[in-house]
Amino acid sequence: MAASSNQSNDVLYPMQTPLSRADLFKLKGGLTLFLIGLAVPILLLLEMRYVVAGGYVAPQVTQWPAIAATVAMLLSGLFTVAGSKSAKKANRPGIVRSYNWAILFALIAIILIGIPAFNGVLDPVSHYGETFIPTMGTIDVYLFFTWIGMLATRSRVKRLGNKIENYWGVYATNIVLWFMFVCWVVTWVQLYYL
Amino acid sequence: MGDFWGFGIIWVVLSVIADWIASIVGRHFYVFTASVQAQEGQAAASFLLMTVVPIFVFVVMMLFYALFRFRRRKGDTGSSTSQVKFNKAYVGLWVTLSLVVNLFLFVHPTASAMQVYWQEGQAYNKSSNELIVDVTAQQWGWSFSYPQYGIQESVDSNGNDVLYLPVDRPVKFVLNSYGDGDGLSEQIDVIHSFWIPAFGMKTDVIPGETRYEYITPTVISDTQQNGMMRVQCAEVCGPGHPYMESNLHVVSQSNFASWVQQQLKLQSGS
């Protein structure tokens, strides 16, 4: 995730400099812009589904992985929230513990979302299938990069130890994961029920 | 104030001269017009030219003023004596004028010319005299059929597809992409654009859709006499795109009738 580069000398290390209010404001603003950018392709895909396939939902589409993935992502999100809470108290082992679980559930969610897209039930040459697969695939790719970000955050907290001066990385990971959760729920509801 | 009036007078004089030239040039804007629709487009373009020329003169004159009149003299290092930051009259006039000119251009010729074109299409459809030509675009060629006369595919003596049209008779082109449209074949054909430069009109041909174009040819001519009298694909459609053209002949009504007979004979013979 984004890191500070204020007037300090150590421009190349994240999480090792204390953040001023202005720095934090900048990081939050930058992250917001980034998430706006990330939301655009999802909107495009949702729009395209109605253009190409209308409101049709293929009856054979696999239901259970989507529901299970939602639960997994929710659990993952709850654990990143717990991570953020630990970060407020600078409880580093607590962050790592929470992230172990969060990373596990996020991985499960990635696999689960991949199942209905790639288990071969839907014909990619049908109108519903040709929008369903790219949309689910995009969410999965987003989630995969979020997952790498979670791994990085965990590893950073573990390795940098008491050299950490700010926990923005932990908060940011939490925000991104919840953003992904919202994207996923919107996509899921739209593709399966609307 | 001197600069203001000087500029204004020169601008008016130059604009009048330039508009006079534009009125002559504008008449040849389309280079060669051979249909009612091309003449309408030509009129619209000529009107636009006359409108934009004074704007062009205004800005370019200002650039020349910067180059000569307001140029910093040698040895002068000071700031400009005039430091005006805002001028209500100038900005107000500029904003109002640009709004008015644009709205005006939208009403005429933009909306009015489109209106005329659409009304022509409706009138042609009601007219009993309308000639229907089915045009099929395919990578990379055009084929033309005349359902009213039973001509399935018109060809010239070399066997190439050719378009014959009678002069002064409304024509409705029905534009389709090649393919049976059964929805089974994945790639039926690509987008083409049906363009006859001398007719001043082009319409894209979209796979899976039907488009119409309405034309009344007004000049007897053909591709050999004038290069703009040709059917040309205007939208890139693959390696054969540059070669996707057909010959066009606009002939008198009687010549057209005999051409139809000859085509029918050719068709039954083969």
Added chain:
Amino acid sequence: MSVTPGNSPLQATGELPVVPRRRMSPPMKGVIWAAIGFLLLNSIVSGIDPDVLHSYVNQVSVVFGWMGAMVGWLFGVGGWDALVKPAFGFPLKWKETVGWRRYFEYSTDHKVIGIQYMVSSGLGFLIAGIAAMMMRLQLMSDHMWLFQYSKGYLTTVGVHGTIMMFSVGTVFMVGGLGNYLIPMMVGSNSSAFSRLSGISVWMVPAGIMTVAFSPLLGDWTTGWRGYQPLASQDGDGIIFYYLGVFILLLSSLIVALNLVATIVFKRAPGLTWNRLPMYAWGMLAVSFLNIIWIPEIMMTFILALLAKIVPLPLFTAVGSPMVYLQMFWLFGHPEVYIVVVPALALWMEILPVLSKKTLFARQWGVIGLVFVMLLSGMVWAHHLFPTQGNSTILPISFFTEMISIPTGFAFMVAIGTIWKSKFTLNTPSLLVLMSMFNFLIGGLTGVFLADPMVNMQLHDTFFVVGHFHYTIIGGMVFSSFAAMYYYLPKFSGRTFNDKWGQFGAYWIFIAFNATFFQFFIVGLRGMNRWVPVYPHYLMWQNFEISICAFLLGFGFLYNIGYIIWAWVKGPAAEENPWKAKTLEWYAPSPAVGTNFETEPQVVNGFYDYSDGAGEAVVFQS
């Protein structure tokens, strides 16, 4: 140019940055890692592909192979050591070097990054320029002679357009000048996300190379727009078109995020929105456009790529061919404003300085830039007048005509500033006037194209080609040259001989107008686009246009060469040769190392040249 170690941004750590022990140059390492990445992923995908008949490098495997190569390249060039490993908390072994080597490795200095962007973009300009010269050579005759088949010509058209749009038009004035100037202009020592920015610049050469080498995979004939359904049945080179554009756009997206965050969050004290420099306003408007529309087109290109390699029937006759066209131009028209808004902003930046007169009606200039940004999302379908149904033509035509109003504000401000000024006539100011002239013609011919009835004749002809070359070369490229001459003292501490600079400016101006004004005429005479062969009656005019085009090509070479010469060998320049008041001129020239040793405080607007105006900036020690 020389760099004293004391000026390096790393100086304050207490250890002098030293050129480390001999190590492989980062770009070389990047190339090797890229090769490994390609082979690895291509082999894996090729290996698990159940189709036994495929070749080793096939449509699907080459996509994954390319991804591997891109990751390898970005990691090798510095991303792994300086970005990924620290992100995982590993100790950092990366040291920024000094001297010319800085420009060939990962850097977090926005000035180094800006120059890297400009040079990469200039490389793209040369490659795409060579493609243009090849096209003009072919068009000297009405039959095939330079290219054997028309698809070779059409591929050249595509490579020319793609590289010009996505690595020059979108990049030079935003990624290049923007990265270099914006942090200085807002009084900051670094950009907001400098580490991210340091890696995004390396995507540009990779993207250019991907597009430039796309013919290796097979010819593609769609031009820079990649229209479906043609693209789906085109040669495999189109895959590299999608991928190359994708990575170039990703780079521009990162630039946009970085610039917006820098302008919004890193302004010096006292630099209120009312005092923000015009170029910063331009960058802000452009970057918002980028943040909205670049993800849109990236997703569209991924869909088109899937439609090619899976294949999905999304955009074919059984799907909806028009959907791709709409999605492309939804981005495509904002794109042309992404190209030209920086140029408009630059006029307003340079003119008050060189005419020593207060910027006229500043707020209207800003309103113009912002409204161009807002309206640009509503005009896309005028690229489809002959394509779409009749019912949607008029609203689109309405907004198309309306967008000329905010664009006109840039002229209003520029003219108001020139009026009764003391206009210093030198190379940059001359180029700005030329740019205004060219863009005026580009804009006024746009009035014809915005009219649907006239558009039905002009669409897809050389008239359109002339129109957009007038806006892009005439507007953006001429302004870029103006900026290069204007900021040369800042970049290099050296200046140019005005006589030779003006000579170059007149050269490209005359050759440009001789070439592209004839495009209008030849288009009206019936010359359509994307054709290497054409009816014989157009041949002599095309021959003559080609001669002018070659003159223009050499003119660009002359100017680039002269700027490089002046950069290296030109006479030494003063600190602030134009007596400008904007913040970037308070930084040292050449700008190396820290921009501002003490934090600047903005106390006045930058564009007030009246006698009692006072300094715009004070430094508190």
